[in-house]
Amino acid sequence: MITLRLSIMMFLQFFIWGGWFVTLGTYLANTLSASGGQVGMAFSTQSWGAIIAPFIIGLIADRYFNAERILGVLHLLGAALMYMLYQAQDFSQFYPFVLGYMIAYMPTLALVNSVSFGQMQDPSKEFGKIRVWGTIGWIVAGLVISYVFSWDSSSGIADGMLRNTFMLCAIASLALGLFSFTLPATPPKGAGEKTGVKDVLGIDALAMLKDRNFLVFFLSSVLICIPLAFYYQNANPFLTEIGVENATGKMTLGQVSEVLFMLLLPVFLNRFGIKLTLLIGMAAWVLRYVLFAYGNADEGIALLIIGIALHGICYDFFFVSGQIYTDAKASPKIKSAAQGLITLATYGVGMLIGFWVAGQITDAYALDTGHSWADIWMFPAGFAAVVLVLFLLLFKGEKVSTDAG
Template identity: 85%
Template sequence: MNTITIRLSIMMFLQFFIWGGWFVTLGTFLGGTLGASGSEIGMAFSTQSWGAIIAPFIIGLIADRFFNAERILGILHLVGAALMYMMYMSTDFAGFYPYVLGYMIAYMPTLALVNSVSFGQMTDPSKEFGKIRVWGTIGWIVAGLVISYVFSWDSQQGIADGMLRNTFMLCAIASLALGIYSFTLPATPPAAKGTEAASLGQLLGLDALAMLKDRNFFVFFASSVLICIPLAFYYQNANPFLTEIGVENATGKMTLGQVSEVLFMLALPVFLNRFGIKMTLLLGMAAWVLRYALFAIGDAESGLFLLIIGIALHGICYDFFFVSGQIYTNAKAGDKVKSAAQGLITLATYGVGMLVGFWVAGQITDNYAGDAGHAWQQIWMFPAAFAVVVLVLFLLVFKQEDVKADA
């Protein structure tokens, strides 16, 4: 491993250590420490969607035209460190929300920036990027293990004592470190400097809208948006659910999802080439149904293994639908609109789809909240049933296509 690879791996580790260090336990913190309602928790999680919607403007209008990517990355993480500290200091949801909204608007563009910095130093990205990107997943895993097994901030006692608040201080320090470290990274000049300014439609991927005339792609596109509603339930409710029913070290156990993601990523190209895109996408949607059914019937004692299986299904849930969907989108798009097509699908899923999903999840969670806690079985059956409907519609309408994935 050369020096550049090590430096980029450290960048990627810190990038996702920060995200995994606070986002997983956000719902538990808001409900257990700030006394937020399900709707308010949904609002907080939906800041990710607003960040995803706004990010193309920051990248397309600023980073791609006027400044080096590593400098923008550094500035955004320094701003993020200050906002993360203000989240740590907040004592109620009204005071917390503006800071988390500002933070996600600052953070979401950095996901593209770390990729830009990495690609800018590579001679063969198809072979080199995976070795660097995996350190991001490792960073997310380490954050969860530290919170659960080193500090026990997510334990019942830790939540009662308000210790979960410390995740924001931990991530503020990591964000400060990455912000400073970013200025030492290799120079990555703006890719579009001196060229014609991109239109609003190009920034949002609207140049790829013509692809929706293809029936199969339209079905896939609509299914991607709809499946984000069940996806939002996992991000918003999984950690509060596990914590409330008494699962110990819930955040640490949830890192099994990231381990699974890495393992199934390796299997994805083989599965795509052997069984085709339709079967792969269907398996991904079926995994969402099974996961939520397991959450509905599992418990913290004799049914703990069901919950662990549900967590470990994350690799199939995410890789076999969203990653294979990116491969499918790339295969369907022509050379001129490949980037626009990926931008459009990202805007539709992480932007619009999950924005709706977090709102729905908040409403459903509030509807089944009581003095003794939540009726989790009823809550989890909603995304399970919704995923079944999407799966059946996709099965009936989507026609098999030959899409190959390079191993």
């Protein structure tokens, strides 16, 4: 029964995120007539949320409140903010609410994990079965938007139907907020302990940067977030604009591949080692954007589908294997701090820079200036290629324990 409740929690958690974030760029550009820079600002709220989240978790949730209760409060607040996003009529109204929403939402990613781990005897064996329902939730959200309601169809976008994604997610957030108060009690583990900003930001883990290989990996992780931001920000508007029907539904292939390649990741790590696995992940980013540059909605649709399906390699082989590598390199006392540092550097600083760059490039290569989407996609392809070459030259081979669990 507890497994079912945790699975529902995880399903709704990622259904909410996938239900509005994928189509955000399309909505802003078409319904609110936002510029590329404004779209970048909206997406960067994810990064601000990621930067602020450790303070909410480390300084508040871990010390004073049950995880399931603060999860419920944040999702109820999120439901109200989602409704305000539904009501917003222009970008100036929209931005404050999306910023507030992401500051409320990003801490819940850690909270659902805390609630799950708190009920498990062997997380290494049990957590995957729970977490996969989050991916399923993201997939279902995309399929519902495309194939049930057709909000992302050309006629749906023209009629402003994408606005309904915010109402859908407001309802789901309200449901999860109320449901959270029925979850098993997960009391704060850090009650009575002194926790400061140094602990929250993972400052102790900075000593790991003295290791040449980890420093190269760390900087590569920050830099690869720049091309990553292009996918989050531009993929759905691109597919929609060139005439790919049910673009949001088709993009769920990325999450399907994420599940499949997660199963293959331990095989690659054990057989080929961490360096080659990370290189494969970066190479997949280069290939994905080249495919996007040359694909189209007609005879080139297969190139686009392959580019979407590469998401599993792009994400799992670099970011997930990078988390495993970080855990292997960190001493037992700073493992949590090390993961916090790499998350802050990538989803916080790296993605913040990435969304800004993506917005500037999109504006500079605007289609009404004589450029094409191919010009836009070749920038992240080239940037990822440079990061790949630098990593190849600077990262020295090493043997580390990369137990993928």
